[in-house]
Amino acid sequence: MQADTTDSVRLAQVQGSLLTARRSMARWRRLFDDARMLPVLLIMPVLIFFLVWNVIPTLWMIGLSFYKYQITMPNTFAFVGLENYVDIFSDRSVWNGLSRTFIWVFVGVAVQTLLGMILGFLFWGSRDMPGRRIGLTLLFTPMIVTPVAAGLFFRLIYEPTFGIVNWFTKSVFGAEIQFLQDTSIAFWSVLLVDIWMWTPFMILMTLAALGSVPKAELEAAEIDRLNWFDRLRYIILPHGKFILMLGILLRTIDSFKTLDLVYLMAVPGNTTKLIATVLREQAFEALEVGWSSSLAIILLLTAIAFTSIYLYILNLNSRAREKVS
Amino acid sequence: MTRRKGWRKTAYHVFLWVIVLIFFAPVLWIILAAFKTTDGILSVPPQFVFTPTLDNFVDLTMRQNVGRYFVNSIVMTVSSVSIALVVSFLAAYAFSRFKPPGTSFLMFMLLSIRMVPAVAVVVPVSLLYAALQWKDTYFGMIMFYAMFSIPFSVWILKGFIDGVSERYDETALVNGGSRWHIIFRVILPQVAPGLVAAFIFNMIFVWNEFLFSLILGGRDTTTIPVSFSTDLYSDGGVDWAFIASMSTAYMLPPILAILFFQKYLLIGMTFGTVRGEV
Numbered sequence: 394m395q396a397d398t399t400d401s402v403r404l405a406q407v408q409g410s411l412l413t414a415r416r417s418m419a420r421w422r423r424l425f426d427d428a429r430m431l432p433v434l435l436i437m438p439v440l441i442f443f444l445v446w447n448v449i450p451t452l453w454m455i456g457l458s459f460y461k462y463q464i465t466m467p468n469t470f471a472f473v474g475l476e477n478y479v480d481i482f483s484d485r486s487v488w489n490g491l492s493r494t495f496i497w498v499f500v501g502v503a504v505q506t507l508l509g510m511i512l513g514f515l516f517w518g519s520r521d522m523p524g525r526r527i528g529l530t531l532l533f534t535p536m537i538v539t540p541v542a543a544g545l546f547f548r549l550i551y552e553p554t555f556g557i558v559n560w561f562t563k564s565v566f567g568a569e570i571q572f573l574q575d576t577s578i579a580f581w582s583v584l585l586v587d588i589w590m591w592t593p594f595m596i597l598m599t600l601a602a603l604g605s606v607p608k609a610e611l612e613a614a615e616i617d618r619l620n621w622f623d624r625l626r627y628i629i630l631p632h633g634k635f636i637l638m639l640g641i642l643l644r645t646i647d648s649f650k651t652l653d654l655v656y657l658m659a660v661p662g663n664t665t666k667l668i669a670t671v672l673r674e675q676a677f678e679a680l681e682v683g684w685s686s687s688l689a690i691i692l693l694l695t696a697i698a699f700t701s702i703y704l705y706i707l708n709l710n711s712r713a714r715e716k717v718s
Numbered sequence: 719m720t721r722r723k724g725w726r727k728t729a730y731h732v733f734l735w736v737i738v739l740i741f742f743a744p745v746l747w748i749i750l751a752a753f754k755t756t757d758g759i760l761s762v763p764p765q766f767v768f769t770p771t772l773d774n775f776v777d778l779t780m781r782q783n784v785g786r787y788f789v790n791s792i793v794m795t796v797s798s799v800s801i802a803l804v805v806s807f808l809a810a811y812a813f814s815r816f817k818p819p820g821t822s823f824l825m826f827m828l829l830s831i832r833m834v835p836a837v838a839v840v841v842p843v844s845l846l847y848a849a850l851q852w853k854d855t856y857f858g859m860i861m862f863y864a865m866f867s868i869p870f871s872v873w874i875l876k877g878f879i880d881g882v883s884e885r886y887d888e889t890a891l892v893n894g895g896s897r898w899h900i901i902f903r904v905i906l907p908q909v910a911p912g913l914v915a916a917f918i919f920n921m922i923f924v925w926n927e928f929l930f931s932l933i934l935g936g937r938d939t940t941t942i943p944v945s946f947s948t949d950l951y952s953d954g955g956v957d958w959a960f961i962a963s964m965s966t967a968y969m970l971p972p973i974l975a976i977l978f979f980q981k982y983l984l985i986g987m988t989f990g991t992v993r994g995e996v
Contacts, residue, residue: 443868549961554762
């Protein structure tokens with residue numbers, strides 16, 4: 394009897410606490426179901442992330458870009474207005490870095506696109522290739538291997554005495570090539586690694602572009618006996634153009650950002666300094682916070698311009714889709 | 719494709735395999751190097767046939783910090799991507815269904831994070847971290863990686879949620895389902911492929927990330943990519959045996975990921991705007 398009452402008391406307590414728990418849950422749910430509050434609640438976490446890790450630091454950086462500030466010399470901290478920006482425009486290392494980045498992006502993306510499209514077309518017709526899935530996985534490994542590991546691999550592969558490429562050139566042509574030590578070819582040696590890494594991406598995009606061409610139209614072309622050039626011009630390009638453009642644009646943006654590959658291949662001299670390298674050195678080695686903030690802002694604005702182009706193309710696509718449907 | 723004679727077809731397939739092998743050769747060369755002795759790696763002429771040894775991997779496990787690097791990399795990758803996915807999924811639902819004012823502007827700003835050179839992003843964040851003493855802490859690193867994974871995820875997931883008809887929401891609402899129920903029981907299962915794509919792609923990104931880890935991290939939070947540059951040298955020379963075995967062990971997860979999730983690779987790399995299967 395005694396035990397029974399304590400049990401029932403305990404039961405009532407448990408029920409009570411469950412009830413309050415349920416009530417507070419219900420309050421949360423009601424908040425969650427409130428049509429006005431819900432969107433705010435859902436977006437809030439992203440906004441917090443965005444505010445703390447993006448907006449505040451960026452505003453801070455904009456502020457600092459108007460100051461002369463070098464971490465090791467706090468006494469020199471002073472407001473200088475637009476001096477940093479003026480400095481950057483007359484800085485030779487910036488212009489060299491920018492022009493080198495331009496060559497890097499232009500040559501790299503052009504070669505990747507051309508090679509990727511040719512190889513993509515070749516792989517397209519290989520549905521019945523033995524081991525196609527494994528083959529494609531192996532083909533795509535270069536782009537998922539981190540640039541850090543790839544950079545180090547290629548230092549070994551390019552190595553003048555022990556490297557396999559030089560063993561080959563020595564035994565075939567009898568010549569040793571100082572891929573990374575010779576400043577006249579070091580830039581191209583590093584770019585070759587970039588091309589090796591990213592051509593598979595353009596192959597992937599070409600395959601996707603070809604996959605988006607309606608089968609019926611290809612069959613019609615087959616029946617009409619269109620030659621391959623007309624087939625490319627009238628059927629494949631109109632359908633696949635968007636995806637190819639997207640691939641080229643993404644590659645342009647990404648190769649504009651290249652840093653780790655160049656950093657880890659550690660070429661002596663300045664011949665592979667891209668604009669991102671210049672910024673990294675000024676910010677984290679020379680600790681010129683004010684100056685590098687200004688450069689970072691210039692790069693930021695460039696990136697926003699790129700983003701606008703990207704979105705413009707995306708919108709073109711959705712508009713085209715609406716027209717079709 | 720036009721009909722081919724048997725031998726021409728075979729030649730064509732052999733040619734394609736040669737291309738695959740050309741692209742795979744550098745990776746293969748490093749994997750082979752991982753099973754050679756140090757002398758074997760540096761021997762002239764290069765060794766193509768050799769007796770494989772597991773010594774390098776045994777050495778790897780004996781090294782003091784290697785276990786820690788792996789734990790760091792795994793913890794950071796999994797936790798930051800998971801946080802990013804939850805947060806992005808909720809926001810993507812709101813962006814897709816309620817279209818609050820400023821949606822397109824916010825989506826644009828999110829996208830531009832992806833477009834900015836990493837080094838320009840890390841300059842202001844390193845200032846913030848130095849002031850708040852978040853450098854070299856798990857919290858700081860994980861949250862920063864989560865922030866960096868959010869844009870991809872929101873874009874991909876919004877695309878997928880847009881693809882789910884709003885009728886599902888309406889039907890559930892009419893039948894008395896709560897929003898909670900709709901989001902997690904009705905929408906979530908239908909966008910599972912998008913979640914997988916976002917997870918795989920962000921995982922590969924965080925796993926491979928170098929610069930942020932180098933600048934925002936430190937001794938306690940060294941990840942594998944940074945360990946390549948810090949433990950590069952031993953006895954005055956570059957320690958190739960370490961690099962080869964470490965990178966072989968390290969490449970395995972991403973390679974397995976694309977082997978099993980190949981069809982999601984494209985979704986991730988193009989922000990979900992391209993959904994072709996290869």
